[in-house]
Amino acid sequence: xxxxxxxxxxxxxxxxxxxxxxxxxGGGGKVMADLIEKVFMPAFDSAALRExxxxxxVTVEGTRLAFTTDSFVVxxxxxxxxxxxxxxxxxTVNDLAMxxxxxxxxxxxxxxxxxxxxxTLSRVAASMGAAAKAAGVQFVTGDTxxxxxxxxxxxxxxxxxxxxxxxxxxxxxxxVRPGDAVIVSGDLGRxxxxxxxxxxxxxxxxxxxxxCAPLWTPVEALLKGGIDIHCLRDxxxxxxxxxxxxxxxxxxxxxxxxxxxxxxxxxxxxxxxxLGLDPLYAxxxxxxxAFVPKVQAEKAVAILRAQPVSQGACRIGEISDTPGSFxxxxxALGADRALDLLSGEQMPRIC
Amino acid sequence: xxxxxxxxxxxxxxxxxxxxxxxxxGGGGKVMADLIEKVFMPAFDSAALRExxxxxxVTVEGTRLAFTTDSFVVxxxxxxxxxxxxxxxxxTVNDLAMxxxxxxxxxxxxxxxxxxxxxTLSRVAASMGAAAKAAGVQFVTGDTxxxxxxxxxxxxxxxxxxxxxxxxxxxxxxxVRPGDAVIVSGDLGRxxxxxxxxxxxxxxxxxxxxxCAPLWTPVEALLKGGIDIHCLRDxxxxxxxxxxxxxxxxxxxxxxxxxxxxxxxxxxxxxxxxLGLDPLYAxxxxxxxAFVPKVQAEKAVAILRAQPVSQGACRIGEISDTPGSFxxxxxALGADRALDLLSGEQMPRIC
Numbered sequence: 001x002x003x004x005x006x007x008x009x010x011x012x013x014x015x016x017x018x019x020x021x022x023x024x025x026g027g028g029g030k031v032m033a034d035l036i037e038k039v040f041m042p043a044f045d046s047a048a049l050r051e052x053x054x055x056x057x058v059t060v061e062g063t064r065l066a067f068t069t070d071s072f073v074v075x076x077x078x079x080x081x082x083x084x085x086x087x088x089x090x091x092t093v094n095d096l097a098m099x100x101x102x103x104x105x106x107x108x109x110x111x112x113x114x115x116x117x118x119x120t121l122s123r124v125a126a127s128m129g130a131a132a133k134a135a136g137v138q139f140v141t142g143d144t145x146x147x148x149x150x151x152x153x154x155x156x157x158x159x160x161x162x163x164x165x166x167x168x169x170x171x172x173x174x175x176v177r178p179g180d181a182v183i184v185s186g187d188l189g190r191x192x193x194x195x196x197x198x199x200x201x202x203x204x205x206x207x208x209x210x211x212c213a214p215l216w217t218p219v220e221a222l223l224k225g226g227i228d229i230h231c232l233r234d235x236x237x238x239x240x241x242x243x244x245x246x247x248x249x250x251x252x253x254x255x256x257x258x259x260x261x262x263x264x265x266x267x268x269x270x271x272x273x274x275l276g277l278d279p280l281y282a283x284x285x286x287x288x289x290a291f292v293p294k295v296q297a298e299k300a301v302a303i304l305r306a307q308p309v310s311q312g313a314c315r316i317g318e319i320s321d322t323p324g325s326f327x328x329x330x331x332a333l334g335a336d337r338a339l340d341l342l343s344g345e346q347m348p349r350i351c
Numbered sequence: 352x353x354x355x356x357x358x359x360x361x362x363x364x365x366x367x368x369x370x371x372x373x374x375x376x377g378g379g380g381k382v383m384a385d386l387i388e389k390v391f392m393p394a395f396d397s398a399a400l401r402e403x404x405x406x407x408x409v410t411v412e413g414t415r416l417a418f419t420t421d422s423f424v425v426x427x428x429x430x431x432x433x434x435x436x437x438x439x440x441x442x443t444v445n446d447l448a449m450x451x452x453x454x455x456x457x458x459x460x461x462x463x464x465x466x467x468x469x470x471t472l473s474r475v476a477a478s479m480g481a482a483a484k485a486a487g488v489q490f491v492t493g494d495t496x497x498x499x500x501x502x503x504x505x506x507x508x509x510x511x512x513x514x515x516x517x518x519x520x521x522x523x524x525x526x527v528r529p530g531d532a533v534i535v536s537g538d539l540g541r542x543x544x545x546x547x548x549x550x551x552x553x554x555x556x557x558x559x560x561x562x563c564a565p566l567w568t569p570v571e572a573l574l575k576g577g578i579d580i581h582c583l584r585d586x587x588x589x590x591x592x593x594x595x596x597x598x599x600x601x602x603x604x605x606x607x608x609x610x611x612x613x614x615x616x617x618x619x620x621x622x623x624x625x626l627g628l629d630p631l632y633a634x635x636x637x638x639x640x641a642f643v644p645k646v647q648a649e650k651a652v653a654i655l656r657a658q659p660v661s662q663g664a665c666r667i668g669e670i671s672d673t674p675g676s677f678x679x680x681x682x683a684l685g686a687d688r689a690l691d692l693l694s695g696e697q698m699p700r701i702c
Contacts, residue, residue, distance in 0.1 A: 021467040026497030039473050040493060043480035044459065048491035056491035058456050060515055063412040069458035069511055073496045105409050107420035108395065109509045111462070116372040122390050129394035140399035140407035142391060145424045146377030147700065151504040156496075158460045160420055160511030164411055349498065 026073075027345025028237030052173055052250040054233060055099040057165055064165035066101030068092055071158040075349040077124065080194045081209030082285070084157055085127030087351055090214050090285055091236065092161040093135045097216040098232040098288060100171035100223065101163030103135060108142040108159055113152030124155055135214035137161070169223060173250035175230040180319040181297035182255060183290045185218060185304055186211070186312035187263040188240055192282030192347050193271040200275060208267055213286030218303075218310040222290070225303045231291040235284040236351055238342065242281070243289050244327045245341040254324040257317030257339070259331045280329075281342060283350045294318065377424075378696025379588030403524055403601040405584060406450040408516055415516035417452030419443055422509040426700040428475065431545045432560030433636070435508055436478030438702055441565050441636055442587065443512040444486045448567040449583040449639060451522035451574065452514030454486060459493040459510055464503030475506055486565035488512070520574060524601035526581040531670040532648035533606060534641045536569060536655055537562070537663035538614040539591055543633030543698050544622040551626060559618055564637030569654075569661040573641070576654045582642040586635040587702055589693065593632070594640050595678045596692040605675040608668030608690070611683045631680075632693060634701045645669065 024031040041049065048056035055068035072088045082090075089106065096103040108128065112121065132139055190211040197208055215234065222229055231251070233243040240262070244255045264272075264279045272279045286309060292300045297315050304313035320328075329339040375382040392400065399407035406419035423439045433441075440457065447454040459479065463472065483490055541562040548559055566585065573580055582602070584594040591613070595606045615623075615630045623630050637660060643651045648666055655664035671679075680690040 019469055021463045021465055021469060021472065021497055023465055023497050023499065025463065026495055032495065035469075035495065039469065039476050040459075040495075043473075043476035044483070044490035044493065045480075046489045046491055048456075048489070049493075056456075058491055058513075060416065060455065060513070061414040063414045065411065065416075065513070067456055067458060067513060068492050069460045069509065070494045071460040071462050071496045071509060073462060073498050104411065105399075105407075105418055107418060107511050108391075109420045109422040109460075109511075111422050111424060111507055112372045112376065114372060114374055118370055118372060118386075118390065121372065122394075125390050125394035129396075132395070138397045138399070139395035140397055140409055141419050142395065142400075143421045144377055144383065144386065144391075145422045145507075145700075146372055146374050147424050147504060147507075148374065150501060153498060153502040156462055156498075156507070158420065158422060158509040158511075160458050160460075160509075162409075162411070162416070162418060162513065349496075 023348045024344025028242045029342040029344050031344050053099055054095040055101065057099055066096045066099040066163040066165055068095040069158065069160040070095065071156060072351060073156050073349050074195065074351050075153065076198060077154055079198050079210060080207045082212035083124060083127050084155065085124040086131040086212050087285060088157040088159045089128050089131035089135060090212050091351060092159040093137060094215045094234045096161050096163035097219045098234050099165065100169040100219065100229060101165045103137045103161055103163045103216055105140045105162045106132060106137050106159050108139055108157065110144045111152055111156040112144065112146045113154055114146055114149045116154050121155060171229050171232055173231050173247050176247055176251035176253055176291045176319060178253065178319050178321045179294050180230055180291045181294050181315055182257060182317040183292065183297065183300055183313060183315050184262065185288050185310040187265050188235065188284055188287060189264055189268040189272060189279035189282035191285040192350055193268050195350055196275055196347055197271055202271065202274065208271060211284055211286035213309050215286065215288055215309065218307040221303050221307055222300060225299065227292055227296050227300045229290060229292055232288050234288045237283055239281045239283055240289065241339050242341060244339065248325045248327050252325050254320040254322055255317060255327045256320050257329055259329055261314055261316040263312055263314050277346050280339065281346050283347060374699045375695025379593045380693040380695050382695050404450055405446040406452065408450055417447045417450040417514040417516055419446040420509065420511040421446065422507060423702060424507050424700050425546065425702050426504065427549060428505055430549050430561060431558045433563035434475060434478050435506065436475040437482040437563050438636060439508040439510045440479050440482035440486060441563050442702060443510040444488060445566045445585045447512050447514035448570045449585050450516065451520040451570065451580060452516045454488045454512055454514045454567055456491045456513045457483060457488050457510050459490055459508065461495045462503055462507040463495065463497045464505055465497055465500045467505050472506060522580050522583055524582050524598050527598055527602035527604055527642045527670060529604065529670050529672045530645050531581055531642045532645045532666055533608060533668040534643065534648065534651055534664060534666050535613065536639050536661040538616050539586065539635055539638060540615055540619040540623060540630035540633035542636040543701055544619050546701055547626055547698055548622055553622065553625065559622060562635055562637035564660050566637065566639055566660065569658040572654050572658055573651055576650065578643055578647050578651045580641060580643055583639050585639045588634055590632045590634055591640065592690050593692060595690065599676045599678050603676050605671040605673055606668060606678045607671050609681050612665055612667040614663055614665050628697050631690065632697050634698060
């Protein structure tokens with residue numbers, strides 16, 4: 001295809017190659033995966049990146065550290081159940097936890113737009129401080145940049161984090177294998193619907209609040225309970241569907257899940273229907289999927305249910321014995337359908 | 352003072368408290384220091400932050416790690432001698448080196464504006480990969496977000512980095528003491544003038560190129576040469592003046608420097624004069640100041656001059672015996688004047 005030469009032309013269909021950056025490139029779907037594969041991997045290739053993990057695990061003087069980063073551009077900055085500050089802390093804390101690492105230290109990088117009320121920044125900073133305290137991590141370094149009016153959107157936050165991988169813990173996509181049980185830690189879709197309902201000015205009888213929360217406590221409980229966790233992934237951009245597809249591709253396995261077993265609250269389901277969205281693709285900020293040996297599945301669910309943040313944990317499926325890299329959903333009606341990765345995204349700037 | 356209620360009003364004088372974010376809040380001067388003190392420190396307070404260091408040093412399982420982050424919003428993205436990609440690598444590598452740490456691992460966070468040509472992103476990524484290789488570090492984790500047209504400026508990059516502090520190395524502002532010699536690693540002002548000359552479409556007989564470069568090699572040479580480095584700081588936003596003032600404040604010492612001893616290239620001095628700027632406040636991306644015991648000063652300068660990146664090293668002053676927290680410049684005419692921190696900045700979006 002020929003590339004539009006003029007920036008004022010918009011391109012409604014995600015361009016597979018060349019061309020311009022589209023909102024879809026930030027959506028956690030196929031187009032973003034393509035960008036990573038074609039632009040970033042050739043430039044940055046390292047063994048750690050090839051693990052395709054939320055956080056990398058590196059070894060320094062014999063100590064195994066998890067290291068991760070995320071930028072946050074959520075719009076609006078404040079929403080029911082959280083804000084860009086709590087999101088920026090929990091997002092990075094959770095990526096560390098998903099590598100089986102105890103979160104320890106965070107950095108904070110701010111890109112502020114000229115004209116931002118300092119009071120807004122103070123609210124964001126206070127929220128970050130409170131979230132860090134709740135998650136048991138410390139901010140130890142930071143940076144602030146200011147860009148001209150119209151070159152930002154109030155405040156963008158980047159956090160990076162360091163965690164400690166203790167003992168022989170080895171949580172990674174490559175460890176997922178046929179027979180593993182697939183467990184979700186609670187009901188899905190709340191973060192996405194909380195932000196979208198606010199953006200679309202939808203009012204429900206009871207407000208849907210984001211599930212934004214730190215997830216190290218339930219992971220630590222699983223590890224202490226002797227569960228041989230094969231892999232974990234938090235269900236952020238692209239939701240459950242993106243997470244399962246990423247793991248299926250990285251571990252080269254087929255994942256089968258049961259629609260009827262996947263917990264979604266009634267008000268979240270209703271909001272999804274009104275907005276034409278699918279809760280299985282909606283972002284969560286306090287939910288994860290765990291892959292554990294089948295024989296430990298019941299015990300793992302019981303351990304998770306004993307923790308407030310994961311009290312809604314459910315077993316939703318398994319890794320099948322057949323070779324492949326697909327995700328199959330058995331619908332409530334008993335039919336099988338592919339649960340595919342979207343091209344782009346349902347919800348832009350959700351985190 | 353009353354705050355302007357309307358975003359379209361601009362405020363020519365930096366507001367000391369309350370109010371809105373101004374370009375000056377990102378400038379490395381007094382206004383930024385004030386923002387850190389009033390907004391970030393109360394929210395994020397930690398022992399590591401109170402060290403007021405470019406990178407924090409934290410201990411994990413007995414291993415001392417340096418950890419740092421920087422966001423990069425330089426405009427334009429490409430300039431003589433570098434680009435936002437090489438800047439993002441060397442900026443973070445150098446903050447680690449300034450803590451006496453061997454740089455090891457980097458993260459990369461991108462905030463892309465819808466409509467950015469993918470070719471531009473590829474050039475930035477390739478530059479980051481090449482700079483990482485040259486600095487001996489690995490990218491191990493990353494993140495990409497996309498924001499709507501008019502909510503960014505092509506590409507903003509955040510990098511965070513982890514380095515290893517070996518043996519008994521202890522490089523920190525609190526170690527600076529009366530009698531220390533002050534050494535700069537080379538001529539000043541090139542990065543700032545390279546970017547500003549491009550922005551102002553100034554043409555000189557020979558283009559001024561940014562000094563952007565990794566600085567671990569000369570620091571390692573000093574350490575291996577047995578120099579008891581008390582403190583290091585790279586001369587980025589706010590230049591030599593900001594670095595000396597920050598150290599004077601953090602270590603509670605008076606710094607005295609000699610204008611005639613400070614190396615500035617003739618073309619850089621000429622560019623500064625045309626633009627009404629002062630090379631002592633101009634940003635550098637491959638220069639640092641070292642504080643070492645007076646008895647080791649000559650040896651330290653000799654070690655630095657043996658490294659290509661610091662071959663222009665010079666002793667420029669000392670920490671005086673009188674108590675205080677000031678920086679004094681002895682001018683070429685023999686008069687003493689305060690080398691103060693600017694309120695805001697000479698050059699917005701320089702890094």
